[in-house]
Amino acid sequence: MAEDRAAARPQPALQMADAMLAWYDQHHRALPWRMTPAEQRDGVRPDPYRVWLSEIMLQQTTVQAVKTYFAAFTDRWPTVCDLAAASEEDVLKAWAGLGYYSRARNLKRCADIIVRDHHGRFPGTVEGLRALPGIGDYTAAAIAAIAFDRQAAVVDGNVERVVSRLYAIDTPLPAAKREIRARTEAVTPATRPGDFAQAMMDLGATLCxxxxxxxILCPLRTHCAALTDHDPERFPVKAAKKEKPLRSAAAFVAVDARSRILLRRRPPSGLLASMSEVPTSPFTARSDGETGCGAAPFRAEWQPAGQIRHVFTHFELALTVYRADVGTMSAPDGHWWSPSTDIRSEALPTVFRKVISAALPDTF
Ligand code: SF4
Structure with missing residues (x-):
C-alpha cells in the first residue's frame, strides 16, 4: 500500500523528502525527547510518553522554555504510569508558568485513560491517539509519525511557514490550512515519516x-516557489488580526508579619480553573472605580504597586496591583498564607507571578 502511494508520488515530492532526510541526518536539533537518526538505525525507538509530553508542552511555548519543564516532569514522573499515579494538584503545580492550564488537566486525564484502558501503552494510530483528551489533529499526527513511524502529515506553525513558501500559497491563513495540509501529505514519505516531520519542523525553526x-543553506531551495519569486518573507499570508478586547481588574497582594503571601484557589471551572491566585476582582470589571481599593477583599492599608498586562487567548487584561502589610492576621475562609520559600511551588499562573513580582520584586 505504502509502495503504491510512493509509486504515485510525483518525482519532486520524492526528491524533496530525500533532500530533507539527508539534511536532517546532518543538522537535526538535539532535543531531550528525541532519538537521533543514528540511535534509530540502532533500533532505539522514541518513547511515546516523552514524545506526547513534549508535544503538549510545545504547544504555544518555545523549545527553550519547555526543556526545563520536560526535565522536571520526566525526573519526577518517568513513565505515563507514574504520571497517572500523581495528584492533579501536583501536576498543576509542576505545570505552573507554562500557561493554558486546561492542557495540564488533560495531560493527567489522558495519563489516567492510558493506564486504565490501554494497559499503560499509547495507541499507535492517529485515530486512536485522537480519541484521547487533549490530543488534537496536530498532536495525534506528530505522535503517530515520530513515535510509531506512521505516514501522517504533521503541520505545526513552522511547517505552515515552510510549505506556504515552497508553493507560494497566496490564500491567507487560516483559510490556507487545508491546502498546506494536502501539500504536506503529498510530500510526506512512507520511509522515516517521523524524521521527515521533525526535519520540516527543524527547517522552519532554524533556516526558514x-x-x-x-x-542559501536550505535543502529545498531548488523546489521553492517563494525563493524563485525572490520574496519568501511574504509567506505565509495572514488574515488581518482582530484586536483583543481589554479587560481591567485589581489584584491584592497581602503580606503578613512572617513575609507570607495570602493566596486562594480559583473556581473549579472557567479561566485558570483551580489554580492559585492572590485575591483579585473579577476580570470583567470596568475601569471606572471597580479596579480601585474598593474591590479589596478586606480593609487594610492598600498601597498601589503598579500595573501589569497579560494577554489571554480572547482578551488582554490590565491588572492594577495593590500591596498591604497586614501584620498578624488569620487567613480568611478559603485562603492560606504561603511562605516565600513555598511560593515558587504554588500552582500560580504566569499572570499572578507577574502580579506578585510587581508588589514584591525579588519573589521569582
Ligand atoms: S528556500 Fe528559503 S523560503 Fe524556501 S523553504 Fe527554503 S528557507 Fe524557506
Whole structure:
C-alpha cells in the first residue's frame, strides 16, 4: 500500500523528502525527547510518553522554555504510569508558568485513560491517539509519525511557514490550512515519516525563519516557489488580526508579619480553573472605580504597586496591583498564607507571578 502511494508520488515530492532526510541526518536539533537518526538505525525507538509530553508542552511555548519543564516532569514522573499515579494538584503545580492550564488537566486525564484502558501503552494510530483528551489533529499526527513511524502529515506553525513558501500559497491563513495540509501529505514519505516531520519542523525553526530565511543553506531551495519569486518573507499570508478586547481588574497582594503571601484557589471551572491566585476582582470589571481599593477583599492599608498586562487567548487584561502589610492576621475562609520559600511551588499562573513580582520584586 505504502509502495503504491510512493509509486504515485510525483518525482519532486520524492526528491524533496530525500533532500530533507539527508539534511536532517546532518543538522537535526538535539532535543531531550528525541532519538537521533543514528540511535534509530540502532533500533532505539522514541518513547511515546516523552514524545506526547513534549508535544503538549510545545504547544504555544518555545523549545527553550519547555526543556526545563520536560526535565522536571520526566525526573519526577518517568513513565505515563507514574504520571497517572500523581495528584492533579501536583501536576498543576509542576505545570505552573507554562500557561493554558486546561492542557495540564488533560495531560493527567489522558495519563489516567492510558493506564486504565490501554494497559499503560499509547495507541499507535492517529485515530486512536485522537480519541484521547487533549490530543488534537496536530498532536495525534506528530505522535503517530515520530513515535510509531506512521505516514501522517504533521503541520505545526513552522511547517505552515515552510510549505506556504515552497508553493507560494497566496490564500491567507487560516483559510490556507487545508491546502498546506494536502501539500504536506503529498510530500510526506512512507520511509522515516517521523524524521521527515521533525526535519520540516527543524527547517522552519532554524533556516526558514519568519524574517530573513537562510535560503542559501536550505535543502529545498531548488523546489521553492517563494525563493524563485525572490520574496519568501511574504509567506505565509495572514488574515488581518482582530484586536483583543481589554479587560481591567485589581489584584491584592497581602503580606503578613512572617513575609507570607495570602493566596486562594480559583473556581473549579472557567479561566485558570483551580489554580492559585492572590485575591483579585473579577476580570470583567470596568475601569471606572471597580479596579480601585474598593474591590479589596478586606480593609487594610492598600498601597498601589503598579500595573501589569497579560494577554489571554480572547482578551488582554490590565491588572492594577495593590500591596498591604497586614501584620498578624488569620487567613480568611478559603485562603492560606504561603511562605516565600513555598511560593515558587504554588500552582500560580504566569499572570499572578507577574502580579506578585510587581508588589514584591525579588519573589521569582
Ligand atoms: S528556500 Fe528559503 S523560503 Fe524556501 S523553504 Fe527554503 S528557507 Fe524557506
Amino acid at each position: 525563519t519568519p524574517r530573513r530565511p537562510s535560503c
